[in-house]
Amino acid sequence: MCGIVGYIGHRDAFDILVKGLHRLEYRGYDSSGVALVNGADELHVYKAKGKVSDLEHAAEGKDCSGTVGIAHTRWATHGEPSVRNAHPHVSNSGNLVIVHNGIIENFALLRDQLKQRGFHFNSDTDTEVLVNLIEYAQQTHHCNLAEAVRHALRKCIGAYAIAVLDQRDPRTLVAARKGSPMVIGIGENDSEFFIASDATPIAEYTKNVVYVDDEQIAVCHPGQPLDITDLRNQHVDVSVKTIDMDLDMLDKGGFPHYMLKEIFDQPNCLRDCMRGRLFAEDDMGGNDAYDPSTGYADPNVHNDVVLSAVRNNRDRLLSASRFIIVACGTSWHAGLIGKQLIEHYCKIPVEVDYASEFRYRDPVIYPTDVVIAISQSGETADTLAAIKLAKEKGACIFGIVNAVGSSIARETDTGIYIHVGPEIGVASTKAFTGQLTCLILLALALGHTKGTIDEKEYVDMIHELNAIPAKIEEVLKHNEDIRLLARTYTYATNFLYLGRGWNYPVALEGALKLKEISYIHAEGYPAAEMKHGPIALVDNMMPCLFVATHHKGYEKIISNMQEVKARGGRIIAVVSANDDEVSKIADAVIEVPDTLAPLAPLLSVIPLQMLAYHIAVEKGLNVDMPRNLAKSVTVE
Incomplete structure (x- = not known):
């Protein structure tokens, strides 16, 4: 959601900035812009509605x-997508220029106050209010840019990540954040600095980064060390981290879209997720998942799940009276399966909350609770706010995130990185299966430590989980069949997804994927609930997709199919291999390899991802950047 790139140093900035914007396109956007100060200390601002390529066209032939x-x-948050509302925004004097992520909640009051002091506004945005507030602070206090930013931000309520320039002082770039992510890359010998919303635009130029924390202001001046202070003007120790990002992961790898590439990435992503954590002894006595580079270099470890988060927080986790999972969207669906896993293997009660509702309903939280926060980006505003509330109540916070060094990762007491690599497609695929794999590992490790899981079942789950990546590869071989099937359903305006037990959240996730990228209205339901309302919608224009792998509830879900069939509904079914019952009822069947029931979602979700993708492609839609959506939701 919105993306910031900044540069100050010795290179030509324009190419770095535009390439960085392309790297951040996955976050979702409707307009873009760039501001440059040339050698004559002249400020040039170029903007465009639409894609970054439109911005490049707008700047073509001009002084860059x-x-x-x-x-x-x-x-867009304040004001429609348009050139006048696009960032960067310039102050009334023309000296200051700003880019901003987040929302200044009291902007209307601040704007009225500034109007009374003679300021005028050309856009509908809160951002233009902020840059003029900084200018007013500079004029009133006769101070430098960093101090003016500090004065202004003290008056702001809301979230922000900003980068600000003054054309009169082009050797200084000021950045600040609160509730919206920001990372600063440091060049060799402090010769240059890179600012971005996440590390993807930076990794090409430097591995040394600093994650700016809430209410901190960073001053970048080439040739001098990065200077960070807080809103009280207290100096903050600069903690430089080393990032390890594979830039090849940011390319499409020969696939037509990032989403399809990321669907096909999943076998290797899950191997990476399990490496050094899952130790499965194969038939030859070898340890398939053993990796001495992890620090668990013990060749005597076999058939075990080893999580440092469980080892290092054993007492707190074992004494938990309750787990509360907070998440949004796809992560919430993973949490629903996580609830079943933890309750089944650990015998601990689990609640699953939408993070956006959790923080506003005065939740009852005890110090004996463990709150699990799930977020791909690690920057989801509602989830971040939820865990801050839980921390205030004394709960232990356990994070499951993908982005190393993200805000949620830094706020938690402990947790697990899912290690699936950057996810560029807005519709999450590999992050879902990665989150689910981590929840499985957590439930197994904790259940084994508590002694609440049968030893044979524990070993069986380890062996079967170790085999899941290869089984996903088998599912992916159906891609062409699913592509042909998708053509049949582009006509649909509504879809119903149905599942039971472990596969009920998969139905929810499949419906979400279809909604996100094909713009077809779709709803997921527990199959038995169909009779309590949704069955009224069923006719020959309403496709019903059943997730019906051969596990508990299989016979009952066949009965649900018969009810749909009797009303003229068209049925697509995801079934276990060699199923010979559903094929007698369904109009189309997609087989997945057989597996243990708790692991079924890792396989049954793959065809749903592919079906949504191919339907959207057949409709000629922008699969990677669907309308109105953003990858990282950093505002409420």
Whole structure:
């Protein structure tokens, strides 16, 4: 959701900024812009509605020189998508320029106060209010840019990540954040600095980064160390981290879309997720998942799940009276399966909450609770706010995130990185299966430590989980069949997804994928609930997709299919291999390899991802960047 890129140093800034904007396109946006200060200390701002390529066209043939600049991709919050609302925004004097992620909640009051002091506004945005507030602070206090930013931000209520330039001082770039992510890359010998919403635009140039924390202001001045202070003007120790990002993961790898690539990435992603954590002894006595680089270099470890988060927080986790999972969207669906896993293997009660509702309903939280926060980006605003509330109540916070160094990762007491690599497609695929794999590992490790899981079942689950990546590869071989099937259903305006038990959340996830990228209305339901309302919608224009693998509830879900069939409904079914019952009822069948019931979602979700993808492609839609959506939801 919105993207910031900034650069100050010795290189031409324009190419770095535009390439960085392209790297951040996956976050979702509707307009973009760039501001540059050239060698004559002249400020040039170029904006465009639409894609970054439109911005490049708008800047073509114009002065794009300069070694300092800021750039932005905007996801509209205040004001429609348009050039006048696009960032960067310039102050009334024309000296200051800003890019901003987040929302200034009291912007209307601040705007009225500034109007009374003679300021005028050309856009509908809260961002233009902020840059003029900084200018007013500079004029009133006769201070430098960093101090003016500090004065202004003290008056702001809400979330922000900002980068600000003053054309009169082009050797200084100021950045600040609260509730919206920001990372600063440091060049060799502090010769240059890179600012971005996440590390993807930075990794090409430096591995040394600093994650800016809430209410901190960073001053970048080439040739001098990065200077960070808080809103009280207290100096903060600069903690430099080393990032390890494979830039090849940011390319499509020969696939037509990132989403399809990420669907096909899943076998290797899950191997990476399990490496060093899952130790499964194969038939030859070898340890398939053993990796001495992890620090668990014990060749005597066999048929075990080893999680440092469980080892290092054993007492707190074992004494938990309750787990509370907070998440949004796809992560919430993973949490629903996580609830079943933890209750089944650990015998601990689990609640699953939408993070956006959790923080506002005065939740009852005890110090004996463990709150599990699930987020791909690690920056989801509602989830971050939920865990801060839980921390205030004394709960232990356990994070499951993908982005190393993200805000949620830093706020939690412990947790697990899912290690599936950058996910560029807005519709999450590999992050879901990665989150689910981590929840399985957590439930197994904790259940084994508590002694609440049968030893044979524990070993069977380890062996079968170790085999899941290869079984996903078998599912992916059906891609062409699913593509042909998708053509049949592009006509649909509504879809019903149905599942039971472990597969009920998979039905929810499949419906979400279809909604997100094909714009077909779809709803997921527990199959038995169909009779309590949704069956009224069923006719020959309403496809019903059943997730009906051969596990508990299989016979009952066949009965549900018969009810749909009797009303003229068209049925697509995801079934276990060699199923010979459903094929007699369904109009189309997609087989997945057989597996243990708790692991079925890892396989049954794959065809649903592919079906949604191919339906959207057949409709000619932008699969990677669907309308109105953003990858990282950093506002409420």
